[in-house]
Amino acid sequence: MHVLLDATAVPADRGGVGRYVDELVPELDTAELDLTLVVQRRDVEHYRRLAPRARVVAAPAWTARRPARLLWEQVGLPALVRRIRPDVVHSPHYTMPLLTRTPVVVTLHDATFFTTPELHLRSKAVFFRTAIRIAARRAARLVVPSRATRDEVVRLVGARPEKFTVAYHGVDHDLFRPTSVEEQTRVKESLGLSATTYVGFLGTLEPxxxxxxxxQGWVAACEDRADPPVLLLAGGRGWDERIDAVIDEVPAHLTVRRTGFLPLEDLPAFLGGAVVVAYPSLGEGFGLPVLEAMACRAPVLTTRELSLPEVGGDAVAYCGTDAASIGRELAALLDDPERRALLAEAGAERAAGFTWAVAAGLHAETYEAASVR
Structure with a gap:
């Protein structure tokens, strides 16, 4: 089967859809598929390394800007499809080409543009709601990373359940693994910490x-402690305008720091070195940072919103989304090293079952189903 995967939506910083595509492609390259990748010019060599068996085609240079890429998706991509004649097109980030008769598989990463639109930029929420509706109606098959996402799209858009494949994300177990004390110390020192413990968060600082x-919950849990852990916020700055004001209210004896993006190779030690990894999200299509922290044998505190219990199961601690609940559960973990150790072991064991090889196999089955519709 010949599959054309359009990777032109992958951003330069590899966030979001980039992590998904970059992990999926090497596994698809080893499957019994004839794979063509359409990529941004800056990514040609990157994908040749990731998928040495695949054909890699560069999109025009002007598609690097999002509006231009979306235009090319509707005009240039259908022309490419007519020229190389794949059996299936995979659009991995909500949108899809409309002017093609070739079956299209679309990945929908979450439905929060419908359920919590106030957490997104307004223009982004409107655009992606429209894209999801179109994909639900026009795509041959839909891939989602969790049952929660499938159920939300079915409920909100009226998509047919039989069109969906639930393909959980995997985790790169060669990268995200338990790390040594020496590795953790190196990363702590690179962040200006010495013997201080820290609570870690990894993700874009978005609402x-x-x-x-x-x-606020960390302050409540730590302000009366003799040796309070630092709060480290790792990831892109995002657009949550409330954060600065909340940080300004943190008591002077407590330390919260935004680290920005960390090198990918430092993430396992950052996660594994945290006394707790806290991820109190209001909703995720999957929640990859939770899985990655579990794979690094970190005790994790997260919420029960949407897909997160599908990832964490019984191997993580849960809190509500309000500051009081976060503070209460975080304090309980900080006071209970034995429970933290049990969660760390249970998390690593559970994370071992999430692999990109399994995800790629489900994608391949979806391509086959789409091609014979």
Whole structure:
């Protein structure tokens, strides 16, 4: 089967859809597929390394800007499809080409543009609601990363349940693994920490991640401790305008720091070195940082919103989304090293079952189903 995967939506910083595509492609490349990748010019060599068996085609340079890419998707991509004649097109980030008779598989990462639109930029929420509706109606098959996402799209858009494949994300177990004390110390020192313990968060600082409530909950859990852990917020700055004001209210004897993006190779030690990894999200299509922290044998505190219990199961601790609940559950974990150790072991064991090889196999089955509709 010949599959054309359009990777032109992958951003330069590899966030979001980039992590998904970059992990999926090497596994698809080893499957019994004839794979063509359409990529941004900056990514040609990157994908040749990831998928040495695949054909890699560069999109025009002007598609690097999002509006231009979307235009090319509707005009240039159908022309490419007519020229190379794949059996299936995979559009991995909500949108899809409409002017093609070739079956299209679309990945929908979450439905929060409908359920919590106030957590997104307004223009983004409107655009992606429209894209999801179109994909639900026009795509041959839909891939989602969780049952929660499938159920939300079915409920909100009226999509047919039989069109969906639930393909859980995997985790790169070669990268995200338990790390040594020496590795953790190196990363701590690179962040200006010495012997200090820390609570870690990893993710874009956007409203959906609920970081202001995390900061307030951490303050409540730590302000009376003799040796309070630092709160480290790792990831892109995002657009949550409340964070600065909440940080300004943090007592002077407590320390909260935004680290920005960390090198990918430092993430396992950052996660594994945290006394707790806290991820009190208001809703996720999957929640990859939770799985990655579990794979690094970190005790994790998260919420029961949408897909997160599908990822964490009984191997993580749960809190509500409000600051009081976050503070209460975080304090309980900080006071209970034995429970933290049990969660760390249970998390690593559960994470071992999430692999990109399994995800790729489900994608391949979806391509087959789409091609014979």
């Amino acid at each position: 959906r991640k609920n970081v202001p409530a995390l900061i």
